[in-house]
Amino acid sequence: MSKQVVPLAVIDLNADAPCCPPLAQRRVPAETAAVLAPAFKALGDPVRLQLMSMIASAEGGEACVCDLTPAFDLTGPTISHHLKTLRQAGLVDAERRGTWVYYRARPGILRQLAALLTVAPADS
Amino acid sequence: MSKQVVPLAVIDLNADAPCCPPLAQRRVPAETAAVLAPAFKALGDPVRLQLMSMIASAEGGEACVCDLTPAFDLTGPTISHHLKTLRQAGLVDAERRGTWVYYRARPGILRQLAALLTVAPADS
DNA sequence: TCTCTGCTTAGACAGACGTCAAGACAGACA
DNA sequence: TGTCTGTCTTGACGTCTGTCTAAGCAGAGA
Numbered sequence: 001m002s003k004q005v006v007p008l009a010v011i012d013l014n015a016d017a018p019c020c021p022p023l024a025q026r027r028v029p030a031e032t033a034a035v036l037a038p039a040f041k042a043l044g045d046p047v048r049l050q051l052m053s054m055i056a057s058a059e060g061g062e063a064c065v066c067d068l069t070p071a072f073d074l075t076g077p078t079i080s081h082h083l084k085t086l087r088q089a090g091l092v093d094a095e096r097r098g099t100w101v102y103y104r105a106r107p108g109i110l111r112q113l114a115a116l117l118t119v120a121p122a123d124s
Numbered sequence: 125m126s127k128q129v130v131p132l133a134v135i136d137l138n139a140d141a142p143c144c145p146p147l148a149q150r151r152v153p154a155e156t157a158a159v160l161a162p163a164f165k166a167l168g169d170p171v172r173l174q175l176m177s178m179i180a181s182a183e184g185g186e187a188c189v190c191d192l193t194p195a196f197d198l199t200g201p202t203i204s205h206h207l208k209t210l211r212q213a214g215l216v217d218a219e220r221r222g223t224w225v226y227y228r229a230r231p232g233i234l235r236q237l238a239a240l241l242t243v244a245p246a247d248s
Numbered sequence: 249t250c251t252c253t254g255c256t257t258a259g260a261c262a263g264a265c266g267t268c269a270a271g272a273c274a275g276a277c278a
Numbered sequence: 279t280g281t282c283t284g285t286c287t288t289g290a291c292g293t294c295t296g297t298c299t300a301a302g303c304a305g306a307g308a
Contacts, residue, residue: 023173024180033170033177040173043268044165047159049147053157056148056243078267080286085265095290099275099284105148107243114241116145119180119231169296189255204256209295222299223254223305 012037022118036080039113042089048082055092064100146242163237166213172206178231179216188224190200 020032028036041081043049054071069079083103086092093104144156152160167173178195179187193203207227210216217228 023177025230026177027181028174028177030170030174031175037168037173040164041168044161044168046154046161049157049161049164049265050152050154053147053150053152057151062288069285074224074266075268076285077269080267084286094160096274096285101285107148110148110241111196114238114243117238117241119234119236119238145256169267171296181299193255196277198296199298201257205296220304225255 003005017102019112020077026072028116036116039089039091039109040061042091043087043113045082045085047074048086051079051082052086054107056107056110057104062095062102062104064065064102066100068103137183143236147240148243152240153196157192160237160240163213163233165217166209166215167237169209170201172210175203175206176215176229179227179242180231180234186219186226186228188226190224192227 020036043052050071051068058067063080065083068083069076072079073108083092083094086100086103087094090109091106093106095102097102144160157229165170167176167214172196175192178192182191189203189207192207193200207218210227214233215230216219217230219226219228
């Protein structure tokens, strides 16, 4: 797992414009890879991928933990742990309002990742 | 790490057309998540992200292991291990020609992943 | 056939990850 | 204020991952 999350902020993960050219267009520099790989890693678990999707596709753009937890055969702490991983990867934001905690997706970084994976329309 | 790679082939990772609507549009079903998460996981390491980029952006669409290995401060077997991971995730293909082994990216699955991460242009 | 080069596989080890149980904390309501 | 509900944090345990060294396998050339 080559070390741990690098807290580099050289790349603005919240910017709307893609930070980097597509992966297939130019070689990704080591610094960029170190920043973006943790985000891919966070999406590399089926539970987190579904959580991310549930949050991003939720009405109003945010989802309550109380809605997320029952959707899985996992305990509350485990879901909380996965949500923390998504938060640390910069993929979601959390906010407590009263009893419940609400999670909201950060579209900026999703755009960065999508842009990086973009491939020319016809060359398969 | 929630078990191991699921060998499901319900989703055609080589199809050119996206298999699934964007993650932020509709909730990703468990089966889809189980198939696509390993691909994200494979990209979740800085070394593999760079390898993938070097292969996908190489002239002629393919890269020789002999060109990839010297680009990292890692031993040959370690690079070979990472390439195997990318291969098992369906992200690249390998072919031996004479003495050297060449790796080629599979644009289909990259398109699937990019499509899944696609976000509406303006909602951040 | 023999030897050399290049890549993969096998085995081992340290560290990270996924999961759970138990406890702590924050807010709502009587 | 006291209690209840709901969520997060902490600690522990088993498994997986990333890396290395050593060994094995496949072609090329003498």
